[in-house]
Amino acid sequence: MASNSANPIPFSEPPYLNNLPSPYYSANHRSFQKRCRAFIHEHLNAHAVEYEREGTVPPHVWENFNKHNMLIPNMPSPLPVGWLKKLGIHDILGVKVEEWDLFYTAIYLDEMSRSGVSGPSASLTAGFAFGIPPVVKFGSPQLQEKFLPDFLTGKKRMCLAITEPDAGSDVANITTTAVKSADGKYYTINGSKKWITNGIWSEYTTMAVRTGGPGGSGLSLFVVPLKNHPGVTMRRLQVSGQTCGGTTYIELDDVKVPAENIIGQEGQGMxxxxxxxxxxxxxxxxxxxxxxxxxxxxxxxxxxxxxxxxxxxxxxxxxxxxxxxxxxxxxxxxxxxxxxxxxxxxxxxxxxxxxxxxxxxxxxxxxxxxxxxxxxxxxxxxxxxxxxxxxxxxxxxxxxxxxxxxxxxxxxxxxxxxxxxxxxxxxxxxxxxxxxxxxx
The missing domain is CATH 1.20.140.10 (Butyryl-CoA Dehydrogenase, subunit A, domain 3)
Structure with a gap:
């Protein structure tokens, strides 16, 4: 929409924004919503249709969102408060990270989609929403120390790589393999991933691979380097919608990944x-x-x-x-x-x-x-x-x-x-x- 204010046209706003009573949204939620709408309109939605038409979102949009901690809201609530404070991230547009809840998340997601097209927001959000959370939830302290400072501050971009050409929703049939070296120091990954949102811009990905036998019990998760890493080839895919989301095909040919990059335990990936x-x-x-x-x-x-x-x-x-x-x-x-x-x-x-x-x-x-x-x-x-x-x-x-x-x-x-x-x-x-x- 063209304006930062509530749209009076029927069906255009959730009921609480039409001044109807709601048990869910506090005064703090409503105050954040106004700030959130103004920020996202200025930095994304005002030009979102233009970006989608051109098939790309300029790099400065990511930089502006990251600078104002406006990528953090994509993460599951409650936020990783300890890590955020350790990295100097104390609030999101005035909301303290320790006070953040799912309704703040929903307000943010709602505003990110207010342009009507999903590509522009998808170009920014996939790493924080889907790639980083497994590291936060299941990664060892050593793995978190290695990666979270760069991931949470946006210094390194990240995505999630699960889907394959022959294994979409059927996650248990993933065929990309990770074989551990004889000395146990690294894994060698071979296979391909397809339809990976944001992949083309990402330095790293959280990737599901097969370390064991067939089925879900043979899957593990790794943090895998992508951009400019030996053995990794990436190309953008042209899709019918969400054209600026950076949908990517990833091929992995004898890609070596340190053993300590495993997320959690081997065989627990599913x-x-x-x-x-x-x-x-x-x-x-x-x-x-x-x-x-x-x-x-x-x-x-x-x-x-x-x-x-x-x-x-x-x-x-x-x-x-x-x-x-x-x-x-x-x-x-x-x-x-x-x-x-x-x-x-x-x-x-x-x-x-x-x-x-x-x-x-x-x-x-x-x-x-x-x-x-x-x-x-x-x-x-x-x-x-x-x-x-x-x-x-x-x-x-x-x-x-x-x-x-x-x-x-x-x-x-x-x-x-x-x-x-x-x-x-x-x-x-x-x-x-x-x-x-x-x-x-």
Whole structure:
């Protein structure tokens, strides 16, 4: 959107920003939201569509965000307060790092997606959101000392490399191998990674590799050097949406990595990856909800002024019907995501992963469906303008091309729907066993 102020067009803002009562957002949250919107608008969103059109975000955008600690909010809450303070990072736009919670995170993610296109924000955030957290959560003190000072201050860029050409959502079938040397000092990695967001700009990555036998129990995580490292070849991939996100193909040919670069324990990689996925899926759901808002509110505004057959589109019952159905889906999703944020803020991390992991997968899948509905409605109501890469419908045309980027990464939609129910059955069986009932 063009303005820093709240947009009055229906469906354009979450309810709390339309001065409706909310149990979730404190005065401090609301104050941060205003500062956050102003900063992100000035340094990113004002030019986001232009960046997406050109396929790249200028380096100074990363530098400005990093300088003001505005990449830190991508990390899971609570933040790694000890490390941040040790590195001189005490606040984020006035919010003390020790006071940061998931609703601050959600506000930040919502504002980062307010341009409507996901590429510009994705170009900045993947390393902090997905690459660094496993090092923080599972890395040894020695590994953290080696890498976190550069990663958390943005001196070195980082990404997450899980997906492979033949192993997307099927993480357990990763084929990239890491073989330990006879003297135990290093591992040699061979294989390839595909669709890696931000990879092309990253000095390092958190990478899943096979150190053991087949299946998830044979996977481990490593911090692997990328840019200019012997044996590593990278090239950008052209994708239909999120064009400036730096989607990358990585090939690894006898890449030597010090043994101390392993994250946690050998053979525990699958567990670490799945824990990381919960944060990734929730962040996607938050950002996608805002994208759906931008699409639907843009259509709403267009229908108020566009005339056809002697009246505005908004005067046509069929148009109002489309807007209403999409709007109901959107507001339901928003309420569900806020409920997740509240629940996770009031549960121990382990319990949240266990009880809400499946539902988080379901919410991420639902978010992609809702974005698809809102984007489709917007393009249809814009008519020919929505089918054009410039002019009045340029934004909704771009949002529609972003839809697969919401429905596939982080676990593709059908895989997540199946996973969600399997996880719910698993939780039920565990509860039933405690009560002495029969399993299903």
């Amino acid at each position: 567990k670490y990856v799945m824990t990381n996925f919960n944060h990734e899926r929730l962040t996607i759901a938050v950002g996608v909800t805002r994208q759906a808002r931008v699409a639907l509110s843009s259509a709403f505004e267009y229908c108020l002024k566009r005339e056809a057959f002697g009246k505005t589109l908004m005067d046509q019952p069929v148009v109002r019907h489309r807007l209403a159905k999409a709007g109901a889906e959107l507001e339901s999703l928003n309420a569900w995501v806020e409920q997740f944020l509240y629940q996770l803020s009031n549960m121990p991390k382990e319990e949240g992963d266990r009880r809400l992991g499946g539902l988080t997968a379901m919410a991420k899948a639902k978010a992609g469906m809702v974005l698809n509905e809102c984007a489709q409605v917007a393009v249809l109501l814009f008519g020919g303008n929505g089918f054009t890469k410039s002019g009045q419908g340029e934004l909704v045309e771009k949002i529609l091309r972003d839809v697969p980027g919401a429905r596939i990464p982080g676990g593709s939609e059908d895989v997540l729907l199946d996973l969600s129910v399997r996880q719910l059955v698993k939780v039920f069986n565990a509860q039933a066993q405690k009560l002495g009932q029969a399993k299903i």
